[in-house]
Amino acid sequence: MKDRQFGRVRFIRGENGGKYPFSHSLYLQGDRERVVIDPASSLEKLTRLKEEGVDGVWLSHWHEDHIRYMNLFEGCPVWVSERDFPPFTDLETFLDWYGIEDRGARYYWKKEMLETFDYRPRQTACFLQDDKRMDLGGLTVQVIPTPGHTPGHLSFFFPEEELLFLGDYDLTSFGPWYGDILSDIAHTIASIHKLKAIPARRWVAAHNHGIYESNPGPLWDQYEKIIYERERKLLAFLDRPKTPREICSAWLIYGRPREPKEMYEFNERVLIGKHLDYLRQRGKAVLEDGRWRKVESEI
Ligand SMILES: [Zn+2]
Structure with a gap:
Protein backbone atom coordinates (compact mmCIF):
# COMPACT_ATOMS: atom_id res chain seq x y z
CA MET A 1 0.00 0.00 0.00
CA LYS A 2 1.16 3.48 -0.87
CA ASP A 3 1.02 6.90 0.70
CA ARG A 4 -2.37 8.52 0.35
CA GLN A 5 -3.70 12.05 0.19
CA PHE A 6 -6.97 12.92 1.93
CA GLY A 7 -7.71 16.61 1.39
CA ARG A 8 -4.92 18.43 3.18
CA VAL A 9 -3.79 15.40 5.16
CA ARG A 10 -1.25 12.99 3.71
CA PHE A 11 -0.75 9.50 5.03
CA ILE A 12 2.89 8.43 4.93
CA ARG A 13 3.25 4.71 5.15
CA GLY A 14 5.99 3.51 7.46
CA GLU A 15 8.74 1.08 6.61
CA ASN A 16 8.24 -2.54 7.58
CA GLY A 17 4.50 -2.03 6.99
CA GLY A 18 4.48 0.49 9.82
CA LYS A 19 5.35 -2.21 12.33
CA TYR A 20 7.61 -1.52 15.29
CA PRO A 21 10.26 0.03 15.32
CA PHE A 22 8.52 2.24 12.72
CA SER A 23 5.13 3.90 12.62
CA HIS A 24 3.06 5.60 9.94
CA SER A 25 3.23 9.41 9.83
CA LEU A 26 0.79 12.13 8.80
CA TYR A 27 1.68 15.32 6.95
CA LEU A 28 -0.67 18.23 7.51
CA GLN A 29 -0.66 20.84 4.78
CA GLY A 30 -2.18 23.98 6.30
CA ASP A 31 -1.75 27.33 4.58
CA ARG A 32 -0.10 28.70 7.70
CA GLU A 33 1.48 25.60 9.22
CA ARG A 34 2.78 22.38 7.76
CA VAL A 35 3.13 19.70 10.37
CA VAL A 36 4.42 16.17 10.52
CA ILE A 37 2.81 13.89 13.10
CA ASP A 38 4.89 11.01 14.50
CA PRO A 39 8.03 11.29 12.34
CA ALA A 40 9.02 7.63 12.52
CA SER A 41 7.84 6.26 9.18
CA SER A 42 10.81 6.36 6.81
CA LEU A 43 14.02 8.35 6.76
CA GLU A 44 13.88 8.66 3.00
CA LYS A 45 10.27 9.85 2.84
CA LEU A 46 10.67 12.23 5.76
CA THR A 47 13.82 13.71 4.20
CA ARG A 48 11.79 14.49 1.07
CA LEU A 49 9.03 15.94 3.23
CA LYS A 50 11.51 18.26 4.88
CA GLU A 51 12.37 19.66 1.45
CA GLU A 52 8.67 20.12 0.74
CA GLY A 53 8.38 22.16 3.95
CA VAL A 54 7.75 21.32 7.59
CA ASP A 55 7.06 24.00 10.23
CA GLY A 56 6.38 21.79 13.24
CA VAL A 57 6.52 18.26 14.63
CA TRP A 58 3.60 16.86 16.61
CA LEU A 59 3.81 13.67 18.62
CA SER A 60 0.94 11.41 19.60
CA HIS A 61 3.00 10.22 22.60
CA TRP A 62 6.52 9.62 23.93
CA HIS A 63 7.28 6.08 22.66
CA GLU A 64 10.46 5.59 20.64
CA ASP A 65 8.74 4.12 17.59
CA HIS A 66 6.93 7.45 17.10
CA ILE A 67 9.87 9.81 17.50
CA ARG A 68 12.81 8.08 15.83
CA TYR A 69 13.41 10.63 13.03
CA MET A 70 12.29 13.76 14.87
CA ASN A 71 15.83 15.16 14.91
CA LEU A 72 15.66 15.45 11.15
CA PHE A 73 13.44 18.45 11.81
CA GLU A 74 15.84 20.18 14.15
CA GLY A 75 14.86 23.80 14.55
CA CYS A 76 11.13 23.03 14.19
CA PRO A 77 9.08 23.29 17.37
CA VAL A 78 8.07 19.95 18.85
CA TRP A 79 4.52 19.66 20.14
CA VAL A 80 3.41 17.00 22.60
CA SER A 81 1.04 16.65 25.55
CA GLU A 82 2.59 18.07 28.72
CA ARG A 83 1.74 14.79 30.48
CA ASP A 84 4.04 12.87 28.14
CA PHE A 85 6.91 15.36 28.21
CA PRO A 86 9.13 14.10 31.11
CA PRO A 87 10.68 11.17 29.15
CA PHE A 88 11.98 13.65 26.56
CA THR A 89 14.06 15.50 29.12
CA ASP A 90 16.41 12.70 30.11
CA LEU A 91 17.19 9.14 29.02
CA GLU A 92 17.10 7.84 32.61
CA THR A 93 13.56 9.19 32.98
CA PHE A 94 12.65 7.63 29.64
CA LEU A 95 13.73 4.18 30.90
CA ASP A 96 12.09 4.77 34.29
CA TRP A 97 8.77 5.43 32.55
CA TYR A 98 9.00 1.99 30.95
CA GLY A 99 9.83 0.50 34.35
CA ILE A 100 13.12 -0.97 33.13
CA GLU A 101 15.07 -1.74 36.32
CA ASP A 102 17.48 -4.51 35.40
CA ARG A 103 20.98 -3.08 34.87
CA GLY A 104 21.67 -5.15 31.76
CA ALA A 105 18.34 -4.18 30.22
CA ARG A 106 18.94 -0.51 30.98
CA TYR A 107 22.34 -0.74 29.31
CA TYR A 108 20.82 -2.43 26.25
CA TRP A 109 18.00 0.12 25.96
CA LYS A 110 20.29 3.13 26.45
CA LYS A 111 22.44 1.95 23.58
CA GLU A 112 19.39 1.19 21.46
CA MET A 113 17.80 4.57 22.18
CA LEU A 114 20.97 6.43 21.26
CA GLU A 115 21.96 4.39 18.22
CA THR A 116 18.68 3.29 16.65
CA PHE A 117 16.31 5.99 17.83
CA ASP A 118 18.74 8.93 17.94
CA TYR A 119 17.53 9.94 21.41
CA ARG A 120 18.55 13.46 22.34
CA PRO A 121 17.32 15.01 25.57
CA ARG A 122 15.41 18.26 25.24
CA GLN A 123 14.34 20.69 27.90
CA THR A 124 11.62 22.52 26.02
CA ALA A 125 8.62 21.69 23.88
CA CYS A 126 5.27 23.23 23.02
CA PHE A 127 2.30 21.59 24.67
CA LEU A 128 -0.76 20.47 22.76
CA GLN A 129 -3.85 21.30 24.81
CA ASP A 130 -6.53 18.69 25.39
CA ASP A 131 -9.68 19.17 23.30
CA LYS A 132 -8.29 22.23 21.57
CA ARG A 133 -9.32 23.03 18.01
CA MET A 134 -6.41 24.34 15.99
CA ASP A 135 -6.58 26.15 12.68
CA LEU A 136 -3.52 25.50 10.53
CA GLY A 137 -4.94 27.56 7.65
CA GLY A 138 -7.69 25.81 5.72
CA LEU A 139 -7.15 22.76 7.88
CA THR A 140 -8.71 22.23 11.29
CA VAL A 141 -7.42 19.78 13.87
CA GLN A 142 -9.17 18.71 17.03
CA VAL A 143 -6.81 17.44 19.75
CA ILE A 144 -8.35 14.44 21.50
CA PRO A 145 -6.82 13.26 24.77
CA THR A 146 -6.79 9.46 24.79
CA PRO A 147 -4.86 8.40 27.92
CA GLY A 148 -4.25 4.80 28.89
CA HIS A 149 -1.55 3.69 26.46
CA THR A 150 0.45 6.58 27.90
CA PRO A 151 -0.89 9.33 30.19
CA GLY A 152 -0.56 12.01 27.52
CA HIS A 153 -1.48 10.00 24.44
CA LEU A 154 -3.28 12.18 21.88
CA SER A 155 -5.42 11.33 18.90
CA PHE A 156 -6.34 13.88 16.25
CA PHE A 157 -9.56 14.51 14.36
CA PHE A 158 -9.66 16.43 11.10
CA PRO A 159 -13.28 17.53 10.56
CA GLU A 160 -12.87 18.71 6.95
CA GLU A 161 -11.29 15.41 5.94
CA GLU A 162 -13.52 13.46 8.36
CA LEU A 163 -10.33 11.65 9.29
CA LEU A 164 -9.45 10.35 12.73
CA PHE A 165 -5.82 9.58 13.63
CA LEU A 166 -5.93 6.93 16.32
CA GLY A 167 -2.24 6.85 17.22
CA ASP A 168 -1.40 3.67 19.09
CA TYR A 169 -4.99 2.51 19.62
CA ASP A 170 -3.97 0.63 16.54
CA LEU A 171 -6.65 -2.08 16.24
CA THR A 172 -4.04 -4.83 15.88
CA SER A 173 -4.82 -8.44 16.67
CA PHE A 174 -2.35 -8.34 19.58
CA GLY A 175 -4.55 -5.80 21.33
CA PRO A 176 -3.80 -2.66 23.30
CA TRP A 177 -0.53 -2.00 25.12
CA TYR A 178 -0.76 -0.64 28.67
CA GLY A 179 2.42 -1.99 30.24
CA ASP A 180 4.30 1.20 31.18
CA ILE A 181 4.51 2.51 34.73
CA LEU A 182 1.88 5.17 33.97
CA SER A 183 -0.26 3.15 31.56
CA ASP A 184 -3.76 2.41 32.77
CA ILE A 185 -6.26 -0.27 31.76
CA ALA A 186 -9.43 1.62 32.77
CA HIS A 187 -8.25 4.71 30.88
CA THR A 188 -7.42 2.54 27.85
CA ILE A 189 -10.98 1.20 27.81
CA ALA A 190 -12.42 4.73 28.16
CA SER A 191 -10.21 5.97 25.30
CA ILE A 192 -11.31 3.12 23.04
CA HIS A 193 -14.96 4.06 23.74
CA LYS A 194 -14.22 7.72 23.07
CA LEU A 195 -12.51 7.03 19.72
CA LYS A 196 -15.21 4.62 18.65
CA ALA A 197 -17.87 7.33 19.13
CA ILE A 198 -16.22 9.97 16.93
CA PRO A 199 -18.06 10.37 13.63
CA ALA A 200 -15.32 9.89 11.05
CA ARG A 201 -15.22 8.51 7.54
CA ARG A 202 -11.55 7.49 7.58
CA TRP A 203 -9.54 6.10 10.43
CA VAL A 204 -5.75 6.00 10.53
CA ALA A 205 -3.83 3.84 12.98
CA ALA A 206 -0.13 4.47 13.60
CA HIS A 207 0.87 0.88 12.87
CA ASN A 208 0.26 -2.08 10.58
CA HIS A 209 -2.88 -1.85 8.42
CA GLY A 210 -2.93 1.93 8.78
CA ILE A 211 -5.95 3.21 6.85
CA TYR A 212 -9.54 2.10 7.33
CA GLU A 213 -11.99 3.57 4.86
CA SER A 214 -15.04 1.88 6.26
CA ASN A 215 -16.04 1.93 9.90
CA PRO A 216 -13.82 -0.50 11.81
CA GLY A 217 -16.71 -1.14 14.25
CA PRO A 218 -16.23 -4.90 14.75
CA LEU A 219 -12.48 -4.41 15.00
CA TRP A 220 -12.98 -1.99 17.89
CA ASP A 221 -15.00 -4.62 19.69
CA GLN A 222 -12.38 -7.30 19.07
CA TYR A 223 -9.62 -4.95 20.17
CA GLU A 224 -11.41 -4.11 23.42
CA LYS A 225 -12.38 -7.73 24.04
CA ILE A 226 -8.71 -8.73 24.10
CA ILE A 227 -8.44 -6.83 27.41
CA TYR A 228 -11.28 -8.84 28.96
CA GLU A 229 -9.93 -12.06 27.48
CA ARG A 230 -6.53 -11.45 29.10
CA GLU A 231 -8.29 -10.92 32.42
CA ARG A 232 -10.47 -14.01 31.98
CA LYS A 233 -7.40 -16.18 31.32
CA LEU A 234 -5.64 -14.71 34.33
CA LEU A 235 -8.57 -15.39 36.66
CA ALA A 236 -8.91 -18.93 35.32
CA PHE A 237 -5.20 -19.50 35.94
ZN1 LIG B 1 3.08 3.58 21.84
Whole structure:
Protein backbone atom coordinates (compact mmCIF):
# COMPACT_ATOMS: atom_id res chain seq x y z
CA MET A 1 0.00 0.00 0.00
CA LYS A 2 1.16 3.48 -0.87
CA ASP A 3 1.02 6.90 0.70
CA ARG A 4 -2.37 8.52 0.35
CA GLN A 5 -3.70 12.05 0.19
CA PHE A 6 -6.97 12.92 1.93
CA GLY A 7 -7.71 16.61 1.39
CA ARG A 8 -4.92 18.43 3.18
CA VAL A 9 -3.79 15.40 5.16
CA ARG A 10 -1.25 12.99 3.71
CA PHE A 11 -0.75 9.50 5.03
CA ILE A 12 2.89 8.43 4.93
CA ARG A 13 3.25 4.71 5.15
CA GLY A 14 5.99 3.51 7.46
CA GLU A 15 8.74 1.08 6.61
CA ASN A 16 8.24 -2.54 7.58
CA GLY A 17 4.50 -2.03 6.99
CA GLY A 18 4.48 0.49 9.82
CA LYS A 19 5.35 -2.21 12.33
CA TYR A 20 7.61 -1.52 15.29
CA PRO A 21 10.26 0.03 15.32
CA PHE A 22 8.52 2.24 12.72
CA SER A 23 5.13 3.90 12.62
CA HIS A 24 3.06 5.60 9.94
CA SER A 25 3.23 9.41 9.83
CA LEU A 26 0.79 12.13 8.80
CA TYR A 27 1.68 15.32 6.95
CA LEU A 28 -0.67 18.23 7.51
CA GLN A 29 -0.66 20.84 4.78
CA GLY A 30 -2.18 23.98 6.30
CA ASP A 31 -1.75 27.33 4.58
CA ARG A 32 -0.10 28.70 7.70
CA GLU A 33 1.48 25.60 9.22
CA ARG A 34 2.78 22.38 7.76
CA VAL A 35 3.13 19.70 10.37
CA VAL A 36 4.42 16.17 10.52
CA ILE A 37 2.81 13.89 13.10
CA ASP A 38 4.89 11.01 14.50
CA PRO A 39 8.03 11.29 12.34
CA ALA A 40 9.02 7.63 12.52
CA SER A 41 7.84 6.26 9.18
CA SER A 42 10.81 6.36 6.81
CA LEU A 43 14.02 8.35 6.76
CA GLU A 44 13.88 8.66 3.00
CA LYS A 45 10.27 9.85 2.84
CA LEU A 46 10.67 12.23 5.76
CA THR A 47 13.82 13.71 4.20
CA ARG A 48 11.79 14.49 1.07
CA LEU A 49 9.03 15.94 3.23
CA LYS A 50 11.51 18.26 4.88
CA GLU A 51 12.37 19.66 1.45
CA GLU A 52 8.67 20.12 0.74
CA GLY A 53 8.38 22.16 3.95
CA VAL A 54 7.75 21.32 7.59
CA ASP A 55 7.06 24.00 10.23
CA GLY A 56 6.38 21.79 13.24
CA VAL A 57 6.52 18.26 14.63
CA TRP A 58 3.60 16.86 16.61
CA LEU A 59 3.81 13.67 18.62
CA SER A 60 0.94 11.41 19.60
CA HIS A 61 3.00 10.22 22.60
CA TRP A 62 6.52 9.62 23.93
CA HIS A 63 7.28 6.08 22.66
CA GLU A 64 10.46 5.59 20.64
CA ASP A 65 8.74 4.12 17.59
CA HIS A 66 6.93 7.45 17.10
CA ILE A 67 9.87 9.81 17.50
CA ARG A 68 12.81 8.08 15.83
CA TYR A 69 13.41 10.63 13.03
CA MET A 70 12.29 13.76 14.87
CA ASN A 71 15.83 15.16 14.91
CA LEU A 72 15.66 15.45 11.15
CA PHE A 73 13.44 18.45 11.81
CA GLU A 74 15.84 20.18 14.15
CA GLY A 75 14.86 23.80 14.55
CA CYS A 76 11.13 23.03 14.19
CA PRO A 77 9.08 23.29 17.37
CA VAL A 78 8.07 19.95 18.85
CA TRP A 79 4.52 19.66 20.14
CA VAL A 80 3.41 17.00 22.60
CA SER A 81 1.04 16.65 25.55
CA GLU A 82 2.59 18.07 28.72
CA ARG A 83 1.74 14.79 30.48
CA ASP A 84 4.04 12.87 28.14
CA PHE A 85 6.91 15.36 28.21
CA PRO A 86 9.13 14.10 31.11
CA PRO A 87 10.68 11.17 29.15
CA PHE A 88 11.98 13.65 26.56
CA THR A 89 14.06 15.50 29.12
CA ASP A 90 16.41 12.70 30.11
CA LEU A 91 17.19 9.14 29.02
CA GLU A 92 17.10 7.84 32.61
CA THR A 93 13.56 9.19 32.98
CA PHE A 94 12.65 7.63 29.64
CA LEU A 95 13.73 4.18 30.90
CA ASP A 96 12.09 4.77 34.29
CA TRP A 97 8.77 5.43 32.55
CA TYR A 98 9.00 1.99 30.95
CA GLY A 99 9.83 0.50 34.35
CA ILE A 100 13.12 -0.97 33.13
CA GLU A 101 15.07 -1.74 36.32
CA ASP A 102 17.48 -4.51 35.40
CA ARG A 103 20.98 -3.08 34.87
CA GLY A 104 21.67 -5.15 31.76
CA ALA A 105 18.34 -4.18 30.22
CA ARG A 106 18.94 -0.51 30.98
CA TYR A 107 22.34 -0.74 29.31
CA TYR A 108 20.82 -2.43 26.25
CA TRP A 109 18.00 0.12 25.96
CA LYS A 110 20.29 3.13 26.45
CA LYS A 111 22.44 1.95 23.58
CA GLU A 112 19.39 1.19 21.46
CA MET A 113 17.80 4.57 22.18
CA LEU A 114 20.97 6.43 21.26
CA GLU A 115 21.96 4.39 18.22
CA THR A 116 18.68 3.29 16.65
CA PHE A 117 16.31 5.99 17.83
CA ASP A 118 18.74 8.93 17.94
CA TYR A 119 17.53 9.94 21.41
CA ARG A 120 18.55 13.46 22.34
CA PRO A 121 17.32 15.01 25.57
CA ARG A 122 15.41 18.26 25.24
CA GLN A 123 14.34 20.69 27.90
CA THR A 124 11.62 22.52 26.02
CA ALA A 125 8.62 21.69 23.88
CA CYS A 126 5.27 23.23 23.02
CA PHE A 127 2.30 21.59 24.67
CA LEU A 128 -0.76 20.47 22.76
CA GLN A 129 -3.85 21.30 24.81
CA ASP A 130 -6.53 18.69 25.39
CA ASP A 131 -9.68 19.17 23.30
CA LYS A 132 -8.29 22.23 21.57
CA ARG A 133 -9.32 23.03 18.01
CA MET A 134 -6.41 24.34 15.99
CA ASP A 135 -6.58 26.15 12.68
CA LEU A 136 -3.52 25.50 10.53
CA GLY A 137 -4.94 27.56 7.65
CA GLY A 138 -7.69 25.81 5.72
CA LEU A 139 -7.15 22.76 7.88
CA THR A 140 -8.71 22.23 11.29
CA VAL A 141 -7.42 19.78 13.87
CA GLN A 142 -9.17 18.71 17.03
CA VAL A 143 -6.81 17.44 19.75
CA ILE A 144 -8.35 14.44 21.50
CA PRO A 145 -6.82 13.26 24.77
CA THR A 146 -6.79 9.46 24.79
CA PRO A 147 -4.86 8.40 27.92
CA GLY A 148 -4.25 4.80 28.89
CA HIS A 149 -1.55 3.69 26.46
CA THR A 150 0.45 6.58 27.90
CA PRO A 151 -0.89 9.33 30.19
CA GLY A 152 -0.56 12.01 27.52
CA HIS A 153 -1.48 10.00 24.44
CA LEU A 154 -3.28 12.18 21.88
CA SER A 155 -5.42 11.33 18.90
CA PHE A 156 -6.34 13.88 16.25
CA PHE A 157 -9.56 14.51 14.36
CA PHE A 158 -9.66 16.43 11.10
CA PRO A 159 -13.28 17.53 10.56
CA GLU A 160 -12.87 18.71 6.95
CA GLU A 161 -11.29 15.41 5.94
CA GLU A 162 -13.52 13.46 8.36
CA LEU A 163 -10.33 11.65 9.29
CA LEU A 164 -9.45 10.35 12.73
CA PHE A 165 -5.82 9.58 13.63
CA LEU A 166 -5.93 6.93 16.32
CA GLY A 167 -2.24 6.85 17.22
CA ASP A 168 -1.40 3.67 19.09
CA TYR A 169 -4.99 2.51 19.62
CA ASP A 170 -3.97 0.63 16.54
CA LEU A 171 -6.65 -2.08 16.24
CA THR A 172 -4.04 -4.83 15.88
CA SER A 173 -4.82 -8.44 16.67
CA PHE A 174 -2.35 -8.34 19.58
CA GLY A 175 -4.55 -5.80 21.33
CA PRO A 176 -3.80 -2.66 23.30
CA TRP A 177 -0.53 -2.00 25.12
CA TYR A 178 -0.76 -0.64 28.67
CA GLY A 179 2.42 -1.99 30.24
CA ASP A 180 4.30 1.20 31.18
CA ILE A 181 4.51 2.51 34.73
CA LEU A 182 1.88 5.17 33.97
CA SER A 183 -0.26 3.15 31.56
CA ASP A 184 -3.76 2.41 32.77
CA ILE A 185 -6.26 -0.27 31.76
CA ALA A 186 -9.43 1.62 32.77
CA HIS A 187 -8.25 4.71 30.88
CA THR A 188 -7.42 2.54 27.85
CA ILE A 189 -10.98 1.20 27.81
CA ALA A 190 -12.42 4.73 28.16
CA SER A 191 -10.21 5.97 25.30
CA ILE A 192 -11.31 3.12 23.04
CA HIS A 193 -14.96 4.06 23.74
CA LYS A 194 -14.22 7.72 23.07
CA LEU A 195 -12.51 7.03 19.72
CA LYS A 196 -15.21 4.62 18.65
CA ALA A 197 -17.87 7.33 19.13
CA ILE A 198 -16.22 9.97 16.93
CA PRO A 199 -18.06 10.37 13.63
CA ALA A 200 -15.32 9.89 11.05
CA ARG A 201 -15.22 8.51 7.54
CA ARG A 202 -11.55 7.49 7.58
CA TRP A 203 -9.54 6.10 10.43
CA VAL A 204 -5.75 6.00 10.53
CA ALA A 205 -3.83 3.84 12.98
CA ALA A 206 -0.13 4.47 13.60
CA HIS A 207 0.87 0.88 12.87
CA ASN A 208 0.26 -2.08 10.58
CA HIS A 209 -2.88 -1.85 8.42
CA GLY A 210 -2.93 1.93 8.78
CA ILE A 211 -5.95 3.21 6.85
CA TYR A 212 -9.54 2.10 7.33
CA GLU A 213 -11.99 3.57 4.86
CA SER A 214 -15.04 1.88 6.26
CA ASN A 215 -16.04 1.93 9.90
CA PRO A 216 -13.82 -0.50 11.81
CA GLY A 217 -16.71 -1.14 14.25
CA PRO A 218 -16.23 -4.90 14.75
CA LEU A 219 -12.48 -4.41 15.00
CA TRP A 220 -12.98 -1.99 17.89
CA ASP A 221 -15.00 -4.62 19.69
CA GLN A 222 -12.38 -7.30 19.07
CA TYR A 223 -9.62 -4.95 20.17
CA GLU A 224 -11.41 -4.11 23.42
CA LYS A 225 -12.38 -7.73 24.04
CA ILE A 226 -8.71 -8.73 24.10
CA ILE A 227 -8.44 -6.83 27.41
CA TYR A 228 -11.28 -8.84 28.96
CA GLU A 229 -9.93 -12.06 27.48
CA ARG A 230 -6.53 -11.45 29.10
CA GLU A 231 -8.29 -10.92 32.42
CA ARG A 232 -10.47 -14.01 31.98
CA LYS A 233 -7.40 -16.18 31.32
CA LEU A 234 -5.64 -14.71 34.33
CA LEU A 235 -8.57 -15.39 36.66
CA ALA A 236 -8.91 -18.93 35.32
CA PHE A 237 -5.20 -19.50 35.94
CA LEU A 238 -5.60 -18.38 39.55
CA ASP A 239 -7.41 -21.63 40.41
CA ARG A 240 -5.12 -21.67 43.45
CA PRO A 241 -2.83 -18.93 44.84
CA LYS A 242 0.19 -18.42 42.59
CA THR A 243 3.39 -16.42 42.71
CA PRO A 244 4.00 -13.66 40.15
CA ARG A 245 6.77 -15.84 38.70
CA GLU A 246 4.40 -18.78 38.19
CA ILE A 247 1.84 -16.50 36.56
CA CYS A 248 4.36 -14.94 34.18
CA SER A 249 5.82 -18.27 33.10
CA ALA A 250 2.35 -19.31 31.86
CA TRP A 251 2.60 -16.72 29.02
CA LEU A 252 -1.08 -15.84 29.32
CA ILE A 253 -0.65 -12.66 27.24
CA TYR A 254 1.63 -13.84 24.43
CA GLY A 255 0.46 -17.46 24.43
CA ARG A 256 3.98 -18.86 24.23
CA PRO A 257 7.58 -17.78 24.87
CA ARG A 258 8.78 -15.40 22.16
CA GLU A 259 12.17 -14.16 21.03
CA PRO A 260 14.00 -11.99 21.96
CA LYS A 261 13.27 -13.61 25.28
CA GLU A 262 14.36 -10.69 27.49
CA MET A 263 12.03 -8.30 25.74
CA TYR A 264 8.98 -10.55 25.70
CA GLU A 265 9.49 -11.75 29.27
CA PHE A 266 9.53 -8.13 30.31
CA ASN A 267 6.41 -7.30 28.29
CA GLU A 268 4.55 -10.32 29.66
CA ARG A 269 5.53 -9.37 33.21
CA VAL A 270 4.46 -5.73 32.99
CA LEU A 271 1.15 -6.47 31.25
CA ILE A 272 0.31 -9.21 33.77
CA GLY A 273 1.33 -6.79 36.54
CA LYS A 274 -1.16 -4.21 35.23
CA HIS A 275 -3.94 -6.81 35.10
CA LEU A 276 -3.20 -8.01 38.63
CA ASP A 277 -3.32 -4.42 39.89
CA TYR A 278 -6.55 -3.82 38.03
CA LEU A 279 -8.06 -6.95 39.64
CA ARG A 280 -6.85 -5.82 43.06
CA GLN A 281 -8.32 -2.34 42.61
CA ARG A 282 -11.72 -3.91 41.99
CA GLY A 283 -11.42 -6.40 44.87
CA LYS A 284 -11.18 -9.38 42.53
CA ALA A 285 -7.72 -10.57 43.59
CA VAL A 286 -5.38 -10.08 46.53
CA LEU A 287 -1.68 -10.60 47.12
CA GLU A 288 -1.07 -12.66 50.26
CA ASP A 289 2.31 -14.05 51.39
CA GLY A 290 3.76 -13.45 47.95
CA ARG A 291 0.94 -15.25 46.13
CA TRP A 292 -1.97 -13.87 44.16
CA ARG A 293 -5.34 -15.26 45.16
CA LYS A 294 -8.61 -14.83 43.35
CA VAL A 295 -11.38 -13.36 45.52
CA GLU A 296 -14.51 -15.42 44.94
CA SER A 297 -17.52 -13.18 44.64
CA GLU A 298 -20.27 -13.85 47.15
CA ILE A 299 -23.67 -14.71 45.79
ZN1 LIG B 1 3.08 3.58 21.84
